[in-house]
Amino acid sequence: MLTKYKLAMRSLFRKLIVCLCIFLPFITITQAQDFQFLDNQKRQSLSFKLIKNLIIIPIYVNGKGPYDFVLDTGVGPMIITEPSIIDSLNFTNMRKIKVSGLGLEPVEAFxxxxxxxxxxxxxMKHIPTAILKEDLFNLSGHLGTKIYGIIGYSFFSSFIVDIRYVEKRLIFSKLNQKVKYKGTKIPIVIENLKPYIYAEIEVPDSGKTKAKLLMDTGASHALSMEMFNGAMFPLPYSKIKASLGMSLSGQIKGYLGRIKSFSFGDFEFDDVISGFPDYNVISQKIDLKSRNGNLGADLLKKFNLQINYHEGFMYLKPNSFFKTPFEHDMIGMVIYLDQKEYKRYLIGEIDENSPADKSGLCPDDEIIGVNFRSMDAYTLSDLTELFKSGANKSVILEIYREKKTFFKVIHLERRI
Structure with a gap:
């Protein structure tokens, strides 16, 4: 039996969190299963796409593809999230199960x-895989490119993996290959197919304390703090109510704020933006005893990472992202691409009292232009950066609603 919980992606404006809480009673992973090079190579290099801090790599499945997958240290079995792949591949010996999480009515998966x-x-042959019958997470819509699934433990446990965020390149080496490590060594602990690190975090009214965090390249936020001493993690004095993303049962509510001090290894960061999900809700469904929170890619991307699951450590070397400040979106709304028509940019949830709310924008509004340029000029990542580009700046949105077109001027605001 495998229970999996992750806050995986922050939305377009606050970096979508996708909470995967999946009950997969028939999937097991043994140490004997791993990836093998098809020839005598000892090391390979692979370019990847970096979209909203997430690593997107091409994968061939049963000889067909390539299909774009998120490379995610926070998952165990490979997960296929795009159901159309079932029709295009000749899967055999598949079983149906029910997938449930956080109160959702069970849905079918293979x-x-x-x-x-x-x-x-x-x-890798015989890779443990879950195939969702429905696209529950709309990864393609929120990332703006076709995403077919998520892969994690099977890849990271097979190699020494070097992630170079600035270069958008992976270098993966055989476990017995000599590797020149660079930077600061950080211990990692593998539990239930996932890597954990220890960090020091300043807790309001309690000072600095040691915290155990899931190291999650598949979460595009910097931090998510979930538990402290068996209860909700203390909230910072300055915070805003927020929807932290989607779970199988709908929106995850909580707060956004800043951690005053965060450090691990030789590195210390101030004013790190963090999510604080509603403990009373998630603790009823998820065992939070084994960790305090989640360390995501908005912080990890500040380093070149060399990850060695087999020996239980990673090396971190600061890169050119290191000094980039942590910023939250300054508009207060979700934007996604319609899954059926990928050039339709639609507004999802809008935060109460946010600049988007004050300007009169509504869910389901279609954005057909930004700053007098058509949407063909933008990607979702472009809009993410634009909407956190600076307080007191303004953006002009051309909106289509109920067969009418009009313009809205939104003044960006630093809310935390």
Whole structure:
């Protein structure tokens, strides 16, 4: 039995969190299963896309593809989230199960250990896989490109993995290959197929304390703090109510604020933006005893990472992102691409009293232009950066609503 919980992606404006809480009773992963190079190579390099801090890599599944997957240290079995892949592939020996989480009515999924995945020249046969019958997470819509799934433990446990965020390049080496490590060594602990690190965090009214965090390249936020001494993590004095993203049962509510001091290894950061999900809700469904929170890619991308699951450590070396300040979105709304028509930019949830709310924008409004440029000139990542580009700046949105077109001027505001 495997229970999986992750706050995985922050939305367009606050970096979508997708909470995957999946009950997969038939999937197990053994240490004997791993990726192998198809020839005598000892090391390979692979370019990746970096979208909203998430690493997107091409994967061939059962000889077909490539299909874009999120590379995510926070997951165990490979997960196929795009149901259309079922129609295009000849899956055999698959079983149906029910997937449930956080109160959602159960939905059907397929599980299989008769699938082959190939990443560049590395291949793994019989990779444990869950295939969702429905696209529950709309990863494609929120990232603006077709996403077919998520892969994690099987890849990271097979290699020494070097992630270079600035170069958008992976270098993965055989476990017995000599690797020149650079930077600061940080211990990691692998539990239930996931990596954890220890950090020191300043807690309001309690001073600095040691915290155990899931290291999660599949979460595009910097931090999510979930538990402290068996209860909700103390909230910072300055905070805003926020929807922290989607779970299988709907919106995850909580707060956004800043952690005054965060450090691990030789590195210390001030005023780190963090989510604080509603403990009373998630603790009823998720076992939070094993960790205090989640360390995501908005912080991890400040380093070149060399990750070695097999020996239980990673090396961190600061890169050119290191001094970039942590900023939250300054508009207060979700934007996503319609899954059926990928050039329709739609507004999702709007935060109460946010600049978007004050300007009179509404959910389901379609954005057809920004600053007098058509939407063809923008990606979702472009809009993310624009909407946190600076307080007191203004953006002009051209809106289509109920067969009418009009303009809205929104004044960006630093809310935390």
């Amino acid at each position: 599980v299989s250990q008769n699938i082959t995945a190939k990443i560049n020249r590395a291949e």
